[in-house]
Amino acid sequence: MKFLLNLYLNAADLPGEGPDHVEFLGSAASTGELISGHAFADPSISAVVQVRDGVVAVSEGPYPRASDHVAVQYLVDCESRERALELAALIPSGRSGGVEVRPLMGSAGMEM
Known part of the structure; x- marks a missing residue:
């Protein structure tokens, strides 16, 4: 099963030059x-494109407006949701901002 691990962080807490996720990366990569x-x-340089009734609108900056935003994503392929949760718990950033563990769905709507 494939899972997307979204790390929600405040812009001030973004990882520095190198990932501080050594334990997670070592464990998930070795297996x-x-x-x-x-x-x-940084989300301040992002844009959101919306189309309403054929009219395209582009707004600058992150959406939705919040102090925490998705800052890092990891795609993992695990045997179970429980294993994906174990891996997410190894990410230090998750202790402050949180790590969302979301299963990916195929085109038929079933888990991949």
Whole structure:
């Protein structure tokens, strides 16, 4: 089963130059469960595109407005939800901002 681990952090708490997720990365990579990971740029330079009744509107900055936002994502392939939760618990950033563990769905709506 594939899970997306979203790390919610305050912009002031973003990871520095290198990931501080050594225990998580070591564990998930050594077992072959880590598929990919991405850190995001500061949300102040993001944009949101919405189309309503054929009219395109672009707003600058993060949406929704909040102090915490998705700052890093990891894609893991685990045997169970419980294992994905174990891996999420290894991420230090999750102790302050939180880590959302969300299963991915296939086109038929079933878990991948």
